[in-house]
Amino acid sequence: MTAPNLNSPTKVEGKHALVAVGTTSTPVLSNSASSNKCFRVTSLLATNIDGTNSADITVNLTASGSSVGAIISTIAVPADAAVELLVKPLYLMENTGLAALASASGDLNITATYEEIT
DSSP: OOOOOTTSOSOEEEEEEEEEEOSSOEEEEEEOTTOOOEEEEEEEEEEEOOSSOOEEEEEEEEETTEEEEEEEEEEEEOTTOEEEOOSSOEEEOTTEEEEEEESSTTSEEEEEEEEEEO
């Protein structure tokens, strides 16, 4: 595992991931072990596609696929609305990731916008 030098990266590539969030832990973004990459997450946008009901979202930091703890906990997303969950960028080193879960199945999507740094 060799993390890239953030002061002089070889490559910075903008990416995004869109995931439907269920009531069990749903992987959103994963930086595998030995990837030699760092992910700079610049946005986590939760969208509620249910036209009637609000739903809550929780986002957990993961390591080796297992939850380490909540970085965002039980944030309400109103019906037919979007909520930006990050205030500042978040770095994911090798062997870490993000997983989300919702209070209602089929109501929420999450979009992660990030830079893959090598």
